[in-house]
Amino acid sequence: MLEDQVLIWKFKRGSSDALCRIYQKYKNDLLRLATILLNDVSDAEDIVHDVFLSFAQSGKTLKLSGNLRSYLLTCVANRARNKNWANQRRRTVGLDEAELVVSDTKRPDQWLVCSEELRHWSDTMAQLPYEQREVVILHLRAGMKFRQIAKVQDISVNTVKGRYRYALNKLRSILNGEVEK
Amino acid sequence: MRSTENIRRLIRNLNLDVRTNPEADRRVLQDLLQAKEKSQETVSASASPKIRRLKMFARVRSWKVAAVIAVVLGAGAISVVGVNIGRIYYWGKSADGTHHIFYSKGPSGDGFTTMDANGVTDVEQARRDLEEMEILSQQGKKELLRVEETMMNGTVEMRTHEYRYELSDGRTSDMREGVKWGGGFDNKERWQEWRQLKEAGPGKDLGTYEETVDDRVFSFKRERYVLGDGTEIIWSVGTPKDGQ
Numbered sequence: 115m116l117e118d119q120v121l122i123w124k125f126k127r128g129s130s131d132a133l134c135r136i137y138q139k140y141k142n143d144l145l146r147l148a149t150i151l152l153n154d155v156s157d158a159e160d161i162v163h164d165v166f167l168s169f170a171q172s173g174k175t176l177k178l179s180g181n182l183r184s185y186l187l188t189c190v191a192n193r194a195r196n197k198n199w200a201n202q203r204r205r206t207v208g209l210d211e212a213e214l215v216v217s218d219t220k221r222p223d224q225w226l227v228c229s230e231e232l233r234h235w236s237d238t239m240a241q242l243p244y245e246q247r248e249v250v251i252l253h254l255r256a257g258m259k260f261r262q263i264a265k266v267q268d269i270s271v272n273t274v275k276g277r278y279r280y281a282l283n284k285l286r287s288i289l290n291g292e293v294e295k
Numbered sequence: 296m297r298s299t300e301n302i303r304r305l306i307r308n309l310n311l312d313v314r315t316n317p318e319a320d321r322r323v324l325q326d327l328l329q330a331k332e333k334s335q336e337t338v339s340a341s342a343s344p345k346i347r348r349l350k351m352f353a354r355v356r357s358w359k360v361a362a363v364i365a366v367v368l369g370a371g372a373i374s375v376v377g378v379n380i381g382r383i384y385y386w387g388k389s390a391d392g393t394h395h396i397f398y399s400k401g402p403s404g405d406g407f408t409t410m411d412a413n414g415v416t417d418v419e420q421a422r423r424d425l426e427e428m429e430i431l432s433q434q435g436k437k438e439l440l441r442v443e444e445t446m447m448n449g450t451v452e453m454r455t456h457e458y459r460y461e462l463s464d465g466r467t468s469d470m471r472e473g474v475k476w477g478g479g480f481d482n483k484e485r486w487q488e489w490r491q492l493k494e495a496g497p498g499k500d501l502g503t504y505e506e507t508v509d510d511r512v513f514s515f516k517r518e519r520y521v522l523g524d525g526t527e528i529i530w531s532v533g534t535p536k537d538g539q
Contacts, residue, residue: 128335130328137324142313149313163323168463170327171334175430176463177423185464192465225319229312254306265420282299289302 118182126176133170140183141166144190145225149232150251151194153240159225161197165189187256188266191248195267198244241288246281249274424468428460432472436460439509440469442533445480448526453480456508489528492520498530505536512536 121139124132144165148158165186169176178185239247248267252258260278264271431437441457457471480486492498498518505514513533520528 128331130331133327133331134324137327141315141320145315146311146313150311163326165465166323166327167330168465170331172463173331173334175427177426189464196465196467225316225323227314227316229314231309232311232313235309235311250306254303255309282302285302285306286299
Protein backbone atom coordinates (compact mmCIF):
# COMPACT_ATOMS: atom_id res chain seq x y z
CA MET A 115 0.00 0.00 0.00
CA LEU A 116 2.76 2.40 0.99
CA GLU A 117 4.80 1.25 -1.99
CA ASP A 118 1.84 2.10 -4.24
CA GLN A 119 1.62 5.59 -2.80
CA VAL A 120 5.30 6.14 -3.50
CA LEU A 121 4.89 4.75 -7.01
CA ILE A 122 1.95 7.05 -7.68
CA TRP A 123 3.87 10.01 -6.30
CA LYS A 124 6.82 9.25 -8.59
CA PHE A 125 4.59 8.50 -11.58
CA LYS A 126 2.83 11.84 -11.23
CA ARG A 127 6.24 13.50 -11.33
CA GLY A 128 7.02 11.81 -14.63
CA SER A 129 8.95 8.72 -13.53
CA SER A 130 9.01 6.05 -16.23
CA ASP A 131 10.43 3.53 -13.76
CA ALA A 132 7.37 3.95 -11.56
CA LEU A 133 5.08 3.32 -14.53
CA CYS A 134 7.03 0.15 -15.44
CA ARG A 135 6.86 -1.05 -11.85
CA ILE A 136 3.09 -0.46 -11.66
CA TYR A 137 2.66 -2.29 -14.93
CA GLN A 138 4.75 -5.29 -13.80
CA LYS A 139 3.03 -5.38 -10.44
CA TYR A 140 -0.58 -5.39 -11.63
CA LYS A 141 -0.68 -6.68 -15.22
CA ASN A 142 -1.42 -10.28 -14.21
CA ASP A 143 -4.21 -9.31 -11.81
CA LEU A 144 -5.81 -7.19 -14.50
CA LEU A 145 -5.47 -9.78 -17.25
CA ARG A 146 -6.90 -12.46 -14.97
CA LEU A 147 -9.92 -10.32 -14.09
CA ALA A 148 -10.57 -9.29 -17.69
CA THR A 149 -10.31 -12.88 -18.92
CA ILE A 150 -12.82 -14.22 -16.42
CA LEU A 151 -15.20 -11.33 -17.00
CA LEU A 152 -15.16 -11.59 -20.78
CA ASN A 153 -14.13 -15.19 -21.42
CA ASP A 154 -12.19 -13.98 -24.42
CA VAL A 155 -8.42 -13.60 -24.39
CA SER A 156 -8.21 -11.07 -27.22
CA ASP A 157 -10.81 -8.80 -25.66
CA ALA A 158 -9.13 -9.16 -22.27
CA GLU A 159 -5.76 -8.18 -23.73
CA ASP A 160 -7.30 -5.18 -25.51
CA ILE A 161 -9.00 -3.96 -22.37
CA VAL A 162 -5.98 -4.26 -20.11
CA HIS A 163 -3.85 -2.57 -22.76
CA ASP A 164 -6.36 0.30 -22.94
CA VAL A 165 -6.52 0.61 -19.15
CA PHE A 166 -2.75 0.87 -18.84
CA LEU A 167 -2.58 3.24 -21.80
CA SER A 168 -5.19 5.50 -20.28
CA PHE A 169 -3.42 5.30 -16.93
CA ALA A 170 -0.09 6.22 -18.55
CA GLN A 171 -1.72 9.23 -20.19
CA SER A 172 -3.41 10.39 -17.00
CA GLY A 173 -0.11 11.60 -15.48
CA LYS A 174 -0.56 14.71 -13.39
CA THR A 175 -4.35 14.64 -13.69
CA LEU A 176 -4.61 11.28 -11.92
CA LYS A 177 -6.54 11.55 -8.66
CA LEU A 178 -6.85 8.45 -6.55
CA SER A 179 -9.15 8.31 -3.57
CA GLY A 180 -8.68 4.59 -2.85
CA ASN A 181 -5.84 2.19 -3.46
CA LEU A 182 -4.17 1.72 -6.81
CA ARG A 183 -5.07 -1.95 -7.25
CA SER A 184 -8.78 -1.28 -6.69
CA TYR A 185 -8.65 1.65 -9.06
CA LEU A 186 -7.08 -0.39 -11.86
CA LEU A 187 -9.42 -3.33 -11.29
CA THR A 188 -12.40 -0.97 -11.39
CA CYS A 189 -11.12 0.46 -14.67
CA VAL A 190 -10.96 -3.05 -16.10
CA ALA A 191 -14.47 -3.86 -14.83
CA ASN A 192 -15.90 -0.66 -16.35
CA ARG A 193 -14.31 -1.30 -19.71
CA ALA A 194 -15.25 -4.98 -19.66
CA ARG A 195 -18.87 -3.97 -19.04
CA ASN A 196 -18.78 -1.56 -21.99
CA LYS A 197 -17.22 -4.25 -24.15
CA ASN A 198 -19.84 -6.77 -23.08
CA TRP A 199 -22.64 -4.36 -24.05
CA ALA A 200 -20.97 -3.73 -27.39
CA ASN A 201 -20.62 -7.49 -28.00
CA GLN A 202 -24.26 -8.03 -27.08
CA ARG A 203 -25.41 -5.32 -29.48
CA ARG A 204 -23.32 -6.87 -32.24
CA ARG A 205 -24.84 -10.26 -31.61
CA THR A 206 -28.37 -8.83 -31.45
CA VAL A 207 -28.15 -7.52 -35.00
CA GLY A 208 -26.81 -10.89 -36.13
CA LEU A 209 -23.42 -9.81 -37.38
CA ASP A 210 -21.62 -12.33 -35.26
CA GLU A 211 -23.31 -15.41 -33.94
CA ALA A 212 -20.09 -17.02 -32.75
CA GLU A 213 -19.89 -17.89 -29.06
CA LEU A 214 -17.32 -16.08 -26.99
CA VAL A 215 -14.75 -18.55 -25.78
CA VAL A 216 -11.28 -18.45 -24.35
CA SER A 217 -9.31 -19.17 -27.46
CA ASP A 218 -7.23 -22.35 -27.51
CA THR A 219 -5.23 -21.29 -30.51
CA LYS A 220 -2.10 -19.35 -29.74
CA ARG A 221 -1.46 -16.29 -31.83
CA PRO A 222 2.15 -15.29 -32.46
CA ASP A 223 1.50 -11.84 -30.99
CA GLN A 224 -0.43 -13.20 -28.00
CA TRP A 225 0.28 -11.37 -24.79
CA LEU A 226 -1.56 -13.51 -22.26
CA VAL A 227 -0.85 -17.18 -21.68
CA CYS A 228 -3.73 -18.73 -19.69
CA SER A 229 -3.45 -21.73 -17.43
CA GLU A 230 -5.84 -24.65 -17.88
CA GLU A 231 -7.54 -23.74 -14.64
CA LEU A 232 -8.16 -20.14 -15.68
CA ARG A 233 -9.58 -21.38 -18.97
CA HIS A 234 -11.86 -23.81 -17.16
CA TRP A 235 -13.10 -21.16 -14.73
CA SER A 236 -13.67 -18.63 -17.48
CA ASP A 237 -15.90 -21.14 -19.25
CA THR A 238 -17.74 -21.91 -16.02
CA MET A 239 -18.27 -18.27 -15.11
CA ALA A 240 -19.44 -17.52 -18.64
CA GLN A 241 -22.54 -19.56 -17.86
CA LEU A 242 -23.63 -16.83 -15.43
CA PRO A 243 -25.35 -13.64 -16.64
CA TYR A 244 -22.72 -10.92 -17.01
CA GLU A 245 -23.97 -8.78 -14.10
CA GLN A 246 -23.85 -11.72 -11.69
CA ARG A 247 -20.44 -12.80 -12.93
CA GLU A 248 -19.08 -9.31 -12.34
CA VAL A 249 -20.37 -9.19 -8.77
CA VAL A 250 -18.89 -12.59 -7.87
CA ILE A 251 -15.50 -11.85 -9.41
CA LEU A 252 -15.20 -8.35 -7.99
CA HIS A 253 -16.21 -9.54 -4.54
CA LEU A 254 -14.36 -12.81 -4.25
CA ARG A 255 -11.36 -12.26 -6.49
CA ALA A 256 -10.81 -8.50 -6.46
CA GLY A 257 -11.73 -8.23 -2.78
CA MET A 258 -14.20 -5.40 -3.30
CA LYS A 259 -16.95 -4.77 -0.78
CA PHE A 260 -20.59 -4.92 -1.87
CA ARG A 261 -20.82 -1.19 -1.23
CA GLN A 262 -17.92 -0.52 -3.62
CA ILE A 263 -19.41 -2.80 -6.28
CA ALA A 264 -22.75 -1.02 -5.97
CA LYS A 265 -20.97 2.25 -6.67
CA VAL A 266 -19.12 0.84 -9.67
CA GLN A 267 -22.28 -0.69 -11.16
CA ASP A 268 -24.45 2.27 -10.14
CA ILE A 269 -27.04 0.07 -8.43
CA SER A 270 -28.16 -0.45 -4.85
CA VAL A 271 -26.24 -2.62 -2.38
CA ASN A 272 -29.27 -4.89 -2.03
CA THR A 273 -29.29 -5.55 -5.78
CA VAL A 274 -25.60 -6.41 -5.61
CA LYS A 275 -26.24 -8.85 -2.77
CA GLY A 276 -29.14 -10.37 -4.71
CA ARG A 277 -26.97 -10.87 -7.79
CA TYR A 278 -24.26 -12.43 -5.65
CA ARG A 279 -26.71 -14.86 -4.06
CA TYR A 280 -28.22 -15.89 -7.41
CA ALA A 281 -24.75 -16.32 -8.89
CA LEU A 282 -23.51 -18.59 -6.11
CA ASN A 283 -26.65 -20.71 -6.29
CA LYS A 284 -26.26 -21.08 -10.03
CA LEU A 285 -22.56 -21.89 -9.71
CA ARG A 286 -23.42 -24.48 -7.12
CA SER A 287 -25.81 -26.22 -9.48
CA ILE A 288 -23.32 -25.99 -12.37
CA LEU A 289 -20.47 -27.41 -10.31
CA ASN A 290 -22.60 -30.09 -8.67
CA GLY A 291 -23.76 -31.06 -12.16
CA GLU A 292 -20.13 -31.42 -13.22
CA VAL A 293 -19.39 -33.61 -10.22
CA GLU A 294 -22.38 -35.88 -10.95
CA LYS A 295 -21.24 -36.36 -14.54
CA MET B 296 -22.53 -31.92 -3.06
CA ARG B 297 -20.88 -28.54 -2.67
CA SER B 298 -22.46 -25.92 -0.48
CA THR B 299 -22.59 -22.24 -1.37
CA GLU B 300 -20.04 -21.57 1.34
CA ASN B 301 -17.65 -24.12 -0.21
CA ILE B 302 -18.05 -22.50 -3.59
CA ARG B 303 -17.33 -19.10 -2.12
CA ARG B 304 -14.17 -20.47 -0.52
CA LEU B 305 -13.19 -22.31 -3.68
CA ILE B 306 -13.42 -19.20 -5.87
CA ARG B 307 -11.60 -17.07 -3.34
CA ASN B 308 -8.69 -19.52 -3.08
CA LEU B 309 -8.36 -20.46 -6.73
CA ASN B 310 -4.81 -20.22 -7.97
CA LEU B 311 -5.48 -18.90 -11.46
CA ASP B 312 -2.08 -18.71 -12.99
CA VAL B 313 -1.43 -16.34 -15.88
CA ARG B 314 1.81 -15.64 -17.68
CA THR B 315 2.60 -13.03 -20.27
CA ASN B 316 4.68 -13.28 -23.39
CA PRO B 317 7.90 -11.27 -22.69
CA GLU B 318 8.05 -9.98 -26.25
CA ALA B 319 4.47 -8.66 -26.06
CA ASP B 320 5.26 -7.27 -22.61
CA ARG B 321 8.08 -5.19 -24.04
CA ARG B 322 5.81 -3.92 -26.80
CA VAL B 323 3.06 -2.91 -24.37
CA LEU B 324 5.53 -1.18 -22.07
CA GLN B 325 6.92 0.73 -25.01
CA ASP B 326 3.38 1.89 -25.91
CA LEU B 327 2.83 3.03 -22.33
CA LEU B 328 6.05 5.00 -22.12
CA GLN B 329 5.32 6.68 -25.44
CA ALA B 330 1.79 7.52 -24.32
CA LYS B 331 3.14 8.99 -21.09
CA GLU B 332 5.66 11.19 -22.89
CA LYS B 333 3.05 12.37 -25.37
CA SER B 334 0.49 13.19 -22.69
CA GLN B 335 3.01 15.22 -20.72
CA GLU B 336 3.49 17.43 -23.76
CA THR B 337 -0.28 17.68 -24.29
CA VAL B 338 -1.11 18.46 -20.67
CA SER B 339 1.42 21.23 -20.43
CA ALA B 340 -0.06 22.82 -23.56
CA SER B 341 -3.63 22.44 -22.39
CA ALA B 342 -2.84 23.95 -19.01
CA SER B 343 -1.97 27.17 -20.74
CA PRO B 344 -4.28 30.06 -19.84
CA LYS B 345 -4.67 30.82 -23.54
CA ILE B 346 -6.64 27.66 -24.20
CA ARG B 347 -10.40 28.02 -24.51
CA ARG B 348 -12.26 27.02 -21.40
CA LEU B 349 -15.09 24.59 -21.21
CA LYS B 350 -18.42 26.22 -20.58
CA MET B 351 -20.87 23.77 -19.21
CA PHE B 352 -24.45 24.66 -19.96
CA ALA B 353 -23.82 28.01 -18.53
CA ARG B 354 -24.19 31.68 -18.93
CA VAL B 355 -20.91 33.10 -19.98
CA ARG B 356 -19.73 36.05 -17.95
CA SER B 357 -16.11 35.12 -18.33
CA TRP B 358 -14.45 38.14 -19.85
CA LYS B 359 -16.18 40.52 -17.49
CA VAL B 360 -15.00 38.62 -14.42
CA ALA B 361 -11.49 38.20 -15.81
CA ALA B 362 -11.31 41.92 -16.57
CA VAL B 363 -12.51 42.91 -13.10
CA ILE B 364 -9.98 40.62 -11.44
CA ALA B 365 -7.19 42.01 -13.60
CA VAL B 366 -8.05 45.63 -12.81
CA VAL B 367 -8.72 45.26 -9.10
CA LEU B 368 -6.11 42.77 -8.03
CA GLY B 369 -3.34 43.30 -10.54
CA ALA B 370 -0.92 40.91 -12.17
CA GLY B 371 -0.16 38.88 -9.05
CA ALA B 372 -3.75 37.81 -8.81
CA ILE B 373 -3.86 36.70 -12.42
CA SER B 374 -1.17 34.11 -11.87
CA VAL B 375 -3.10 32.77 -8.89
CA VAL B 376 -6.23 32.47 -11.02
CA GLY B 377 -4.12 30.77 -13.70
CA VAL B 378 -3.21 28.01 -11.26
CA ASN B 379 -6.90 27.38 -10.70
CA ILE B 380 -7.63 26.48 -14.29
CA GLY B 381 -9.65 23.32 -14.51
CA ARG B 382 -10.75 23.33 -10.87
CA ILE B 383 -14.35 22.48 -10.26
CA TYR B 384 -15.89 23.38 -6.94
CA TYR B 385 -18.95 21.88 -5.35
CA TRP B 386 -21.45 24.61 -4.76
CA GLY B 387 -24.40 22.83 -3.15
CA LYS B 388 -27.97 21.98 -3.87
CA SER B 389 -30.31 24.44 -5.48
CA ALA B 390 -33.37 25.66 -3.59
CA ASP B 391 -35.70 23.02 -5.04
CA GLY B 392 -33.36 20.32 -3.74
CA THR B 393 -33.20 18.51 -7.04
CA HIS B 394 -29.89 19.69 -8.43
CA HIS B 395 -26.25 19.78 -7.49
CA ILE B 396 -24.40 22.80 -8.74
CA PHE B 397 -20.74 22.89 -9.61
CA TYR B 398 -18.82 26.07 -10.14
CA SER B 399 -15.84 26.36 -12.37
CA LYS B 400 -13.39 29.23 -12.18
CA GLY B 401 -10.73 30.46 -14.55
CA PRO B 402 -9.36 33.62 -16.13
CA SER B 403 -11.25 33.17 -19.38
CA GLY B 404 -14.47 31.64 -18.22
CA ASP B 405 -16.84 31.10 -15.35
CA GLY B 406 -19.53 28.51 -15.61
CA PHE B 407 -21.75 26.20 -13.78
CA THR B 408 -23.21 22.84 -14.49
CA THR B 409 -26.38 21.43 -13.07
CA MET B 410 -26.65 17.75 -12.39
CA ASP B 411 -29.78 15.81 -11.59
CA ALA B 412 -29.72 14.78 -7.93
CA ASN B 413 -30.49 11.20 -8.97
CA GLY B 414 -27.40 11.17 -11.15
CA VAL B 415 -25.05 12.15 -8.33
CA THR B 416 -24.44 9.48 -5.74
CA ASP B 417 -20.98 10.68 -4.77
CA VAL B 418 -20.35 14.40 -4.88
CA GLU B 419 -16.56 14.10 -4.78
CA GLN B 420 -16.58 11.53 -7.59
CA ALA B 421 -18.83 13.76 -9.69
CA ARG B 422 -16.52 16.71 -9.07
CA ARG B 423 -13.48 14.69 -10.13
CA ASP B 424 -15.32 13.45 -13.24
CA LEU B 425 -16.08 17.03 -14.22
CA GLU B 426 -12.44 17.99 -13.81
CA GLU B 427 -11.37 15.11 -16.00
CA MET B 428 -14.01 15.98 -18.60
CA GLU B 429 -12.74 19.52 -18.68
CA ILE B 430 -9.24 18.32 -19.50
CA LEU B 431 -10.57 15.90 -22.12
CA SER B 432 -12.56 18.76 -23.61
CA GLN B 433 -9.47 20.92 -23.86
CA GLN B 434 -7.69 18.04 -25.60
CA GLY B 435 -10.62 17.62 -27.99
CA LYS B 436 -11.27 14.08 -26.78
CA LYS B 437 -15.05 14.16 -26.90
CA GLU B 438 -17.72 13.04 -29.32
CA LEU B 439 -20.57 15.32 -30.38
CA LEU B 440 -23.83 13.38 -30.08
CA ARG B 441 -26.56 15.98 -30.44
CA VAL B 442 -27.07 19.68 -31.09
CA GLU B 443 -30.05 21.70 -29.90
CA GLU B 444 -30.80 25.18 -31.10
CA THR B 445 -33.59 27.53 -30.05
CA MET B 446 -34.47 30.60 -32.07
CA MET B 447 -36.58 33.33 -30.56
CA ASN B 448 -38.29 35.65 -33.06
CA GLY B 449 -35.73 34.75 -35.71
CA THR B 450 -32.57 35.10 -33.59
CA VAL B 451 -30.55 32.20 -32.21
CA GLU B 452 -31.22 32.36 -28.50
CA MET B 453 -29.66 29.21 -27.13
CA ARG B 454 -27.47 26.49 -28.57
CA THR B 455 -26.30 23.43 -26.70
CA HIS B 456 -24.03 20.57 -27.71
CA GLU B 457 -24.27 17.20 -26.08
CA TYR B 458 -20.87 15.53 -25.90
CA ARG B 459 -19.83 12.05 -24.84
CA TYR B 460 -16.64 11.68 -22.83
CA GLU B 461 -14.77 8.47 -22.13
CA LEU B 462 -13.23 8.78 -18.68
CA SER B 463 -9.89 7.24 -17.78
CA ASP B 464 -11.55 4.48 -15.77
CA GLY B 465 -13.61 3.43 -18.79
CA ARG B 466 -16.95 4.97 -17.87
CA THR B 467 -18.67 7.19 -20.41
CA SER B 468 -20.41 10.39 -19.49
CA ASP B 469 -22.70 12.57 -21.61
CA MET B 470 -22.69 16.29 -20.96
CA ARG B 471 -24.78 19.11 -22.41
CA GLU B 472 -22.67 22.19 -22.88
CA GLY B 473 -23.94 25.66 -23.67
CA VAL B 474 -22.45 27.18 -26.77
CA LYS B 475 -24.61 30.27 -26.96
CA TRP B 476 -26.96 32.00 -24.55
CA GLY B 477 -28.79 35.13 -25.64
CA GLY B 478 -30.57 35.97 -22.39
CA GLY B 479 -34.12 35.84 -23.77
CA PHE B 480 -34.93 32.97 -21.50
CA ASP B 481 -33.79 34.90 -18.43
CA ASN B 482 -37.51 35.61 -18.17
CA LYS B 483 -38.59 32.68 -16.01
CA GLU B 484 -42.27 32.80 -17.03
CA ARG B 485 -41.37 32.70 -20.69
CA TRP B 486 -39.04 29.74 -20.11
CA GLN B 487 -41.66 27.84 -18.14
CA GLU B 488 -44.37 28.49 -20.71
CA TRP B 489 -42.18 27.10 -23.45
CA ARG B 490 -41.31 24.05 -21.34
CA GLN B 491 -45.02 23.41 -20.75
CA LEU B 492 -45.79 23.72 -24.45
CA LYS B 493 -43.02 21.23 -25.24
CA GLU B 494 -44.23 18.80 -22.63
CA ALA B 495 -47.80 19.06 -23.94
CA GLY B 496 -46.74 17.76 -27.35
CA PRO B 497 -44.63 18.49 -30.42
CA GLY B 498 -44.87 21.89 -32.04
CA LYS B 499 -45.67 22.54 -35.67
CA ASP B 500 -43.38 20.44 -37.84
CA LEU B 501 -41.22 22.67 -40.04
CA GLY B 502 -39.30 19.83 -41.71
CA THR B 503 -35.60 19.06 -41.60
CA TYR B 504 -32.36 20.58 -42.77
CA GLU B 505 -28.70 19.60 -42.73
CA GLU B 506 -25.77 21.43 -41.25
CA THR B 507 -22.13 20.55 -40.70
CA VAL B 508 -21.05 20.84 -37.07
CA ASP B 509 -17.52 19.92 -35.95
CA ASP B 510 -16.78 18.45 -39.41
CA ARG B 511 -19.78 16.16 -39.21
CA VAL B 512 -23.11 16.42 -41.05
CA PHE B 513 -26.09 16.72 -38.71
CA SER B 514 -29.73 16.37 -39.68
CA PHE B 515 -31.89 18.89 -37.82
CA LYS B 516 -35.61 18.51 -37.18
CA ARG B 517 -37.42 21.83 -36.62
CA GLU B 518 -40.54 22.57 -34.61
CA ARG B 519 -42.40 25.87 -34.11
CA TYR B 520 -44.07 27.08 -30.92
CA VAL B 521 -45.85 30.36 -30.26
CA LEU B 522 -46.01 31.72 -26.70
CA GLY B 523 -48.95 33.65 -25.24
CA ASP B 524 -47.25 37.02 -25.84
CA GLY B 525 -46.76 36.15 -29.53
CA THR B 526 -43.07 35.20 -29.20
CA GLU B 527 -42.19 32.68 -31.88
CA ILE B 528 -39.83 29.89 -30.85
CA ILE B 529 -38.27 27.52 -33.31
CA TRP B 530 -36.62 24.54 -31.74
CA SER B 531 -34.21 22.39 -33.77
CA VAL B 532 -32.62 19.13 -32.71
CA GLY B 533 -29.73 17.77 -34.74
CA THR B 534 -28.34 14.25 -34.72
CA PRO B 535 -25.46 12.90 -36.82
CA LYS B 536 -26.64 11.99 -40.28
CA ASP B 537 -24.38 8.93 -40.38
CA GLY B 538 -26.24 7.73 -37.26
CA GLN B 539 -23.07 6.60 -35.45
